Amino acid sequence: xxxxxxxxxxxxxxxxxAVDWAVDEAARHGLPLRLVYASLWERYExxxxxxxxxxxxxxxxxxxNIVGSAAERARRRNPEVKVxxxxxxxxxxxxxxxxxxxxxxxxxxxxxxGQLTGLLLxxxxxxxxxxxxxxxxxxxxxxxxxxGSHERILLGAGESATGxxxxxxxxxxxxxxxxxxxxxxxxxxxxxxxxxxPLLSGDPAHYHEEQASAVLDALLHDPMADHPGVxxxxxxxxGPARKALLHLSAAADLVIVGAQRRSGHLGxxxxxxxxxxxxxxxxxxxxxxxxx
Numbered sequence: 001x002x003x004x005x006x007x008x009x010x011x012x013x014x015x016x017x018a019v020d021w022a023v024d025e026a027a028r029h030g031l032p033l034r035l036v037y038a039s040l041w042e043r044y045e046x047x048x049x050x051x052x053x054x055x056x057x058x059x060x061x062x063x064x065n066i067v068g069s070a071a072e073r074a075r076r077r078n079p080e081v082k083v084x085x086x087x088x089x090x091x092x093x094x095x096x097x098x099x100x101x102x103x104x105x106x107x108x109x110x111x112x113x114g115q116l117t118g119l120l121l122x123x124x125x126x127x128x129x130x131x132x133x134x135x136x137x138x139x140x141x142x143x144x145x146x147x148g149s150h151e152r153i154l155l156g157a158g159e160s161a162t163g164x165x166x167x168x169x170x171x172x173x174x175x176x177x178x179x180x181x182x183x184x185x186x187x188x189x190x191x192x193x194x195x196x197x198p199l200l201s202g203d204p205a206h207y208h209e210e211q212a213s214a215v216l217d218a219l220l221h222d223p224m225a226d227h228p229g230v231x232x233x234x235x236x237x238x239g240p241a242r243k244a245l246l247h248l249s250a251a252a253d254l255v256i257v258g259a260q261r262r263s264g265h266l267g268x269x270x271x272x273x274x275x276x277x278x279x280x281x282x283x284x285x286x287x288x289x290x291x292x
Contacts, residue, residue, distance in 0.1 A: 004034040004084070006103040008096045008124065015238030016138040019070050021146060021284060022076045022107040028176040031104055032082040035070045038062045038095035039087055063087045070162050088176075095128040100132040101226060105286075110140035110278075129278055129287045130270040135169055137254075140280055142254075145253055145283030151179040154252035154283075156245045156273060158290075160283040166258035166288040170228045173286075174274045180231045183220065184248065186241035187212035205238070212236040212288060242276040249281040256286040 007022045009015045019035065024189045026033040032204075039059060067085040074083045090094040100106050144150060155170040157163060174181035187208045217236050224232060239246045244247045249255045257274050271285070277285045 002031050003102055003104040004032040005028045005029070005105055006034045006036055006099050006108060007107045008109075008128070009035050009037050009066055010091060010092065011062075012109060012111060014122070014139075015144065015245040016070065016073060018107050018109040019074055021139045022150070022230055023081055024027050025107070025220070026081045029104070032084065033074060035067055035074065035083065035085045036086050036095060036099055037063050037067045037085075038090050038092040039088060040091065047275075048061040053106045081202070092124045096128045096166045097132055099135075100128075100134045103133040103134050104255050105137060106132055107137045107139060110138055119269075126278065129274070130259070133289055135286055135288045137203055137284055139284045140278075141249070141281060141283040142260040145249070148177070148253040149249050150283075151177070151254050153177065154245065154248055154254045154255040155183045155185050156241055156255070156257040157182060157219055157257050159215060161216065163258055163290065165217050165290055166256060169286065170256045171223045171230055173256070174230045175227050177199055177253070179253065182232060182233045182235060182248065182252070183216060184235045184241070184244055185212040185216050186237050186239060186244050188239065193217060200242075209236050209238070217244045245273065246276060246280055249277065249283050252283045254284050255281055256288060258290045259287045274281070
């Protein structure tokens with residue numbers, strides 16, 4: 001049985017955009033959709049005074065309205081997608097991280113209710129993207145990126161030794177959408193290197209570009225054989241990966257990068273590239289965990 005696609009909802013405009021995106025994503029992959037709202041009201045229900053007001057506390061009514069409205073929105077968008085809802089007695093980040101153990105992926109909006117003006121990314125979305133052990137998609141970007149009208153998926157290629165899962169995720173996405181997969185490997189030539197370097201021959205920049213190309217060869221060999229119908233375009237670009245991917249995200253429907261998950265490490269585990277994209281990309285961002 002396929003694990004569901006799980007969406008964190010909170011009634012905000014951002015979470016409703018995430019619901020719309022997730023419905024389309026669930027339909028593409030034939031997955032059930034599970035809408036989760038995290039609320040702590042149940043923890044304090046026992047402390048409420050007796051009487052009619054305690055029977056239906058305002059937070060309980062709010063929670064039911066939020067998940068009910070989100071489910072109705074999802075069913076109107078695509079009646080064929082199976083939708084379920086859950087109100088979880090937990091803080092939002094903890095609830096979604098727990099749900100992620102039984103999810104094909106987690107989907108969140110980029111901002112939640114009550115976020116301070118000027119914040120580029122909500123704290124819940126950042127925490128989930130930084131710690132989850134399943135793929136996380138933060139739905140953000142302009143209208144074209146949200147609508148999927150570019151027909152391009154963008155993959156930031158890391159090292160071949162740890163990039164297997166993120167590459168497989170990208171190929172599945174491109175195949176399900178029937179779109180082009182652009183794979184980008186950034187390279188940089190250290191300023192101190194010259195043609196006289198003992199390990200280099202000829203132009204140092206050419207050497208580093210060839211190394212980047214070799215990484216792409218290793219990463220793409222097996223997935224391209226497994227998904228022969230996916231059109232792949234390879235790019236080696238000079239400069240910081242975060243800047244290259246941020247620029248290219250303006251013409252993509254989804255940008256995908258990996259994030260290393262170190263066993264036993266409880267803090268934020270998100271690299272500079274992922275962090276930049278989550279705050280600034282012009283399309284939804286998928287963070288795919290990689291064990292190291």
